[in-house]
Amino acid sequence: MHTASNRSAKLEKKLLHYTGKAIADFNMIQKGDKVMLCLSGGKDSFTLLYILNLLRQRSNNKFELFSFTLDQGQPGWNDTKLHEWMQEHRIPYEVHRQDTYSVVIDKVPEGKTYCSLCSRLRRGSIYTYAAKHGYTKVALGHHRDDMITTLMMSILYNGEIKSMPPKLLSDNKQQIVIRPLAYCQEEDIAEYAALREFPIIPCNLCGSQENLARQRTKQLLKNLAQENEKIPSNILHALQALQPSQLMDKRHWDFKGLESLRQNGGLANINEPVDIEPLMMTDGDEPLPQPQHNDGAVIQFQQSATSQHNQ
Numbered sequence: 001m002h003t004a005s006n007r008s009a010k011l012e013k014k015l016l017h018y019t020g021k022a023i024a025d026f027n028m029i030q031k032g033d034k035v036m037l038c039l040s041g042g043k044d045s046f047t048l049l050y051i052l053n054l055l056r057q058r059s060n061n062k063f064e065l066f067s068f069t070l071d072q073g074q075p076g077w078n079d080t081k082l083h084e085w086m087q088e089h090r091i092p093y094e095v096h097r098q099d100t101y102s103v104v105i106d107k108v109p110e111g112k113t114y115c116s117l118c119s120r121l122r123r124g125s126i127y128t129y130a131a132k133h134g135y136t137k138v139a140l141g142h143h144r145d146d147m148i149t150t151l152m153m154s155i156l157y158n159g160e161i162k163s164m165p166p167k168l169l170s171d172n173k174q175q176i177v178i179r180p181l182a183y184c185q186e187e188d189i190a191e192y193a194a195l196r197e198f199p200i201i202p203c204n205l206c207g208s209q210e211n212l213a214r215q216r217t218k219q220l221l222k223n224l225a226q227e228n229e230k231i232p233s234n235i236l237h238a239l240q241a242l243q244p245s246q247l248m249d250k251r252h253w254d255f256k257g258l259e260s261l262r263q264n265g266g267l268a269n270i271n272e273p274v275d276i277e278p279l280m281m282t283d284g285d286e287p288l289p290q291p292q293h294n295d296g297a298v299i300q301f302q303q304s305a306t307s308q309h310n311q
Helices: 001-024 043-058 080-089 101-107 115-133 142-156 186-196 213-227 233-238
Strands: 035-040 064-071 093-097 137-139 168-171 176-178
Touching: 001 043, 001 186, 035 043, 035 093, 043 064, 043 186, 064 115, 064 137, 115 137, 115 168, 142 186, 142 213, 142 233, 213 233
Parallel strands: 035 064, 035 137, 064 093, 137 176
Antiparallel strands: 168 176
């Protein structure tokens, strides 16, 4: 028991450190903010709620914290222990019921995953509630591993370099969404949640679907981390160290204008365009991929010099 208590205290100190660092690095919470934390009932959001409440107390209540749980009408949903836990810890909260489960089951074809539609409906409910009650920040429980997994999925399955930013303006432009666990490892969160015995509510919707692309990508990253434990933190650092000149996105780097920046001393006609005839393709050649422009979907990541988090 004493060993478990020591381990819990050590993990709590680590989570407080990295959560506080993320809040400071990205200016997530300001004095007077009304923060609505989205508590799904899982280990991540419960950990975030507990850690944020500690930070609120340590700040002498410089910001408000409210817990919002959406009951989507899933079979087997039981929030009895959640109510008891909230009342015990005296955290303001509401469990709001809105049956999006039936909509998802009705609209998604058999064999397809529910995640996309489910998350859109849930996001709409969250933003509507936050706007109606005047919350300035919406806090989500996504952590480091969620962010790097999303990046890898975007590259592998969508051909885009984007992830979950630590801070963004909501679709309705009324709230700012924050992810204070951006620097925290999932394994630390899982262990801490188990030691704290949070009243976890299992997800019987997406959690029951096997062979999801996200699970495969997570396994890939796990395998790589077994070979080199720094790989996950290196990927996270890559999100903060973009080098547009070393990529191929013409929207973010003026490749055509490089000649004007070239030092003098080259050929006299170096700036004149050259007509190059494209190579003829044979039947065995594959065509070059065409660029896909999706204006508005490109995430502008922070490029501040942040140290690499080798936790």
